[in-house]
Amino acid sequence: MRINESKAWYMDSSDEDQRKPHRLIPNQPVFLDELKRLGVFYWKLNADIYETDPELERIRKDHGYSYMDIITIHKDTLPNYEEKLKMFFDEHLHLDDEIRYILDGQAYFDVRDKEDRWIRIAMNKGDLITLPAGIYHRFTLDETNYTKAMRLFVGEPVWKAYNRPADDFDVRQKYVASLQGS
Template identity: 40%
Template sequence: MRAYYMDEDPSDQRLPHDSGVAVPEEILDKLGVLRWYIPVDAEGKWESQVDVIADERSYRNRDIVFVTKEGMGDQFEANLKKFYHEHMHEDEEIRYIIEGGGYFDVRESPTDSWIRLHLGSGDMIVLPAGIYHRFGLDTNMRSRTMRLFKDEPKWIAHYRGEHTDTNPFRIDYLKNLQSNGVAVGA
C-alpha cells in the first residue's frame, strides 16, 4: 500500500493523482486507519491470517465483491459513482484486496486534504466509523475484494453534508482524533 497526498487535478479518478508528498504512517495511525499486508497465496494461508484479524475485531460475516464490469454488469458505472462520492459509515469499513486494486481516499483532519491509499493484492485496511472517505478503481479497472462485517453484510453510506457532520458516529470519530492529539477543524 502506498499513502500520499492527492494533487488538485480533478481529471480521471483512476489515475494516481500523486502530489509527490508521501504520508507518514504516524498520520494514518492518528487518523485511525489500520493496515496490514497479507500476501495472497495459492494454498490459501492468507485466509487464516484474515480470520485472526476478523476474530480480534469481532467480524462475523463476510462476502467477496467483484468490482468489475463483468461482476457488476449494468450497475458497474452507477456503483463506481456511488463508491467515489464522499461519505462515511456508522461501522468500520474493513476490506482485503484479493486481486486487482484501487484507491481509498480519506480526509485528513484538520486540513481536509485528501490522502490517497493505493491498495493492491494482499493489502488489508480498516477505516474507522465516522471518517470521510471514498473508493475508486485504478486504471486496471478491477478488484476482487473481501468485505468483512460485524453483523449482516450491508453497505450504508452517509454522504457528506450538514447531517453527517452532526452524526453521532462522526462526532465520536472527531473526539477520538482529539484524544490522539490531532487538531480538529470547525
C-alpha cells in the first residue's frame, strides 16, 4: 500500500505546537518506498474488526508479534498525560522494533531520514506502522488530542527508550549500517 503525500512529509523547523502538521512550504511529500528504505513499514487495516481481523492475525504471525495491549492517549484516560506526551516527543530509539496500530483517533510519528531530517507520518484509524530498532523517532498526538493504539511486540514488551544521543548502541550502529545500501 502506498502512503500518499497527505500521510507523510518533511517537516519544517518551527517551534510551534508539536501537534500541528509542520509541513514545509511548499510541501515535500514522502512516499512509502522512501519510508521502506528507512526500515519503516506500513499497512492499512480495518480497525473496526481488529479483534477478529485475519489480516492483522497474519501480520502478527508472520512477524512474531506475540504480545499485544491497547493504550488510550487522552487527558482523561492516561495518568500523567502531559508528562507522558513530553516523554513520547523526546527524540529516542529502542533496542527493539516499535509496532503501533491506530484503532481510533489520530497521531503523528516523526522519524529521521538518512540526512537527519524529520519526516512526519500522520497516523489515522486503521494505520499500522513498524519502526525498526535503532531509528531515531518521536511520537505526538495531533490537535484532536486523542488516539487509541494497539502496541505489539515480539515476546515480552520492552518499554525502555534511549534519548538521543544513543549512537553507541549496537542496534543503532546496525541500523545506520543498514542504510548504506538503500
